[in-house]
Amino acid sequence: MKRFALIEHTADTGLVAYGQTLAEAFANAAYGMFAIIADIGTVKEVERRTVELGEEDSESLLFEWLNRLLYFFDVETLIFRRFEITGFDEYHLRASCYGEKYDPSRHHIKIGVKSATYHMLEVDKKKNRVRVIFDV
Amino acid sequence: MTKWHGSLEKVDEYRWRIPRSYKAGMRVDGLIYASQSMLESITGEQAPEQVANVAFLPGIVGYSLAMPDIHWGYGFAIGGVAATRVRDGVVSPGGVGFDINCGVRLLRTNLTGEDVLPKIKPLVDALYEAVPSGLGSKGKIRLRPGEIDEVLAKGSRWAVEHGYGRSEDLASTEEYGEMAGADPASVSVRAKERGVPQLGTLGSGNHFLEVALVDHIIEPEVAGTMGINKIGQVMLLIHCGSRGLGYQTADDYIKQMMAAMKRYQIEVPDRQLACAPVESPEGQAYLAAMRCSANYAWANRQAIMHWVREAFCRVLGRCEADAGLELIYDVAHNIAKIEEHEVAGRREMLCVHRKGATRAFPPGHPDVPERYARVGQPVLIPGDMGRVSYVLVGTELAMKETFGSTCHGAGRVKSRTAAKRMLKGSDVLKSLEARGITVRAGSLPGLAEEASEAYKDVTEVVGVAQSTGISRIVARTRPIGVIKG
Numbered sequence: 001m002k003r004f005a006l007i008e009h010t011a012d013t014g015l016v017a018y019g020q021t022l023a024e025a026f027a028n029a030a031y032g033m034f035a036i037i038a039d040i041g042t043v044k045e046v047e048r049r050t051v052e053l054g055e056e057d058s059e060s061l062l063f064e065w066l067n068r069l070l071y072f073f074d075v076e077t078l079i080f081r082r083f084e085i086t087g088f089d090e091y092h093l094r095a096s097c098y099g100e101k102y103d104p105s106r107h108h109i110k111i112g113v114k115s116a117t118y119h120m121l122e123v124d125k126k127k128n129r130v131r132v133i134f135d136v
Numbered sequence: 137m138t139k140w141h142g143s144l145e146k147v148d149e150y151r152w153r154i155p156r157s158y159k160a161g162m163r164v165d166g167l168i169y170a171s172q173s174m175l176e177s178i179t180g181e182q183a184p185e186q187v188a189n190v191a192f193l194p195g196i197v198g199y200s201l202a203m204p205d206i207h208w209g210y211g212f213a214i215g216g217v218a219a220t221r222v223r224d225g226v227v228s229p230g231g232v233g234f235d236i237n238c239g240v241r242l243l244r245t246n247l248t249g250e251d252v253l254p255k256i257k258p259l260v261d262a263l264y265e266a267v268p269s270g271l272g273s274k275g276k277i278r279l280r281p282g283e284i285d286e287v288l289a290k291g292s293r294w295a296v297e298h299g300y301g302r303s304e305d306l307a308s309t310e311e312y313g314e315m316a317g318a319d320p321a322s323v324s325v326r327a328k329e330r331g332v333p334q335l336g337t338l339g340s341g342n343h344f345l346e347v348a349l350v351d352h353i354i355e356p357e358v359a360g361t362m363g364i365n366k367i368g369q370v371m372l373l374i375h376c377g378s379r380g381l382g383y384q385t386a387d388d389y390i391k392q393m394m395a396a397m398k399r400y401q402i403e404v405p406d407r408q409l410a411c412a413p414v415e416s417p418e419g420q421a422y423l424a425a426m427r428c429s430a431n432y433a434w435a436n437r438q439a440i441m442h443w444v445r446e447a448f449c450r451v452l453g454r455c456e457a458d459a460g461l462e463l464i465y466d467v468a469h470n471i472a473k474i475e476e477h478e479v480a481g482r483r484e485m486l487c488v489h490r491k492g493a494t495r496a497f498p499p500g501h502p503d504v505p506e507r508y509a510r511v512g513q514p515v516l517i518p519g520d521m522g523r524v525s526y527v528l529v530g531t532e533l534a535m536k537e538t539f540g541s542t543c544h545g546a547g548r549v550k551s552r553t554a555a556k557r558m559l560k561g562s563d564v565l566k567s568l569e570a571r572g573i574t575v576r577a578g579s580l581p582g583l584a585e586e587a588s589e590a591y592k593d594v595t596e597v598v599g600v601a602q603s604t605g606i607s608r609i610v611a612r613t614r615p616i617g618v619i620k621g
Binding site: 006008009012013037055056060063064067070071073074075077102104109110111112114115117118119120121133135136 | 208209210211233234271329330333340379380384386406407408410551553554578579581
């Protein structure tokens with residue numbers, strides 16, 4: 001099953017992510033975001049960070065989830081490649097994220113993502129599909 | 137890309153109205169500044185719809201405006217200007233954007249192309265080394281614990297006090313590089329954590345440093361006031377913003393306003409337009425945090441400029457005074473400001489959102505530095521990296537029509553993905569070098585995304601600003617060296 005597809009947007013870039021479950025679509029959205037940022041094939045799973053979120057609705061949950069991962073990238077230069085969602089409902093998400101610190105000698109960085117946005121943001125609970133546009 | 141099929145009424149050659157009857161809920165008309173030939177790309181996507189959506193904001197006055205570099209953004213169109221009444225209107229973090237106080241500063245020099253061109257490669261290399269750029273780069277500035285709060289409160293002044301540049305730089309910076317009403321307590325811990333390691337970094341994407349030559353002076357007297365004296369004179373351009381600190385601040389407050397909108401019973405057609413009354417606790421907290429982010433961006437550009445000066449002098453073997461490295465001006469093009477304007481014959485305090493738009497105040501305005509009191513506020517419009525950039529000045533007409541605002545750049549016409557599909561970074565590099573432009577870039581695909589072909593022609597954009605009278609063209613520069621993150 002395809003994990004995500006890129007969406008073209010003039011100023012920015014976005015993605016649609018799929019899953020067997022909504023939790024999996026959230027994980028695939030995060031995977032897709034890091035695939036936009038870097039060539040994650042060369043990223044090893046040496047660091048783990050846990051994320052625990054509670055939001056007012058599932059759209060804000062997706063927004064916060066992706067932006068929290070960008071926070072780790074800025075503060076610790078962590079590039080994640082695998083996301084294990086250990087708890088999930090419409091308003092809450094708990095996950096373990098695996099990756100490693102950016103190493104310019106081994107990792108190829110593509111473009112920067114400033115933030116996920118609410119523009120065209122969609123969480124489709126029936127189709128287990130999410131859509132997000134990034135400010136890049 | 138979906139074409140926009142809404143109604144656009146021709147007002148005159150360069151003004152196009154979206155009547156408020158287009159969409160129920162619009163409080164004012166939309167007004168787009170564009171030439172006939174630019175309309176095709178503008179209506180080729182959903183930017184006009186975004187102009188219409190912004191017209192929903194409570195308290196909006198005049199028009200929902202779009203400058204000639206308008207293109208499809210998220211929520212607000214890029215190139216959008218929206219003024220809301222402070223007393224009963226809203227402030228929207230989406231109307232500023234994630235990169236709060238993304239902006240441009242321009243330095244003059246006493247040198248010419250003859251002095252610099254023989255050393256352009258070592259100069260570009262030295263600038264690339266001197267200014268941390270690209271993703272994952274760490275700044276050279278080490279802050280004491282808690283010192284970030286001083287940066288947020290003082291902006292450029294913090295930088296000057298710490299040896300980055302000179303006190304006279306402050307008078308040549310919008311808001312003197314230190315916006316009042318910045319409260320560091322309104323900025324989240326996460327935003328500060330993101331800001332600390334990135335102070336003094338350029339970032340990636342469309343941010344850049346440029347070495348350019350003056351190649352056309354349209355208004356010699358005005359140019360002379362700015363120290364732009366001759367064709368071939370070397371100029372230095374810096375474009376960057378508030379880095380992760382600004383992005384996190386925008387994230388934090390967009391989310392808060394989403395919840396606040398329910399309380400204030402505000403409805404908007406796009407969640408990215410989330411807003412709260414200007415005078416509400418949420419609105420005031422956002423403005424205080426936004427001003428901190430703006431100050432961070434000014435401190436950032438001030439530090440970067442200091443390293444640019446050092447590297448320039450080292451490579452050219454000149455001392456700073458001899459090289460004449462003076463700051464012409466620094467403008468913010470993603471910001472919201474509380475300003476007094478005339479609305480229907482009355483003076484009114486407004487919250488002016490400029491999202492990819494530049495303030496363009498006229499001669500004699502109290503916020504224009506004294507040295508420019510006679511000519512008006514300098515407006516800096518960078519083009520794409522392969523073509524030209526412009527220096528403009530603000531006008532009285534901008535005050536009357538656009539709340540003292542004008543365009544900010546070329547404006548994209550092709551998505552990043554489309555640009556990359558069409559062009560290879562290595563070919564873009566070669567074609568720039570064939571045009572006499574030396575480039576150092578952190579990422580080749582990133583370079584392809586920023587190629588000239590992905591942008592509107594900035595000459596057409598400033599041409600509309602000039603023809604409509606919302607600013608006047610003073611001088612043009614052409615790049616000879618570009619550093620991209």
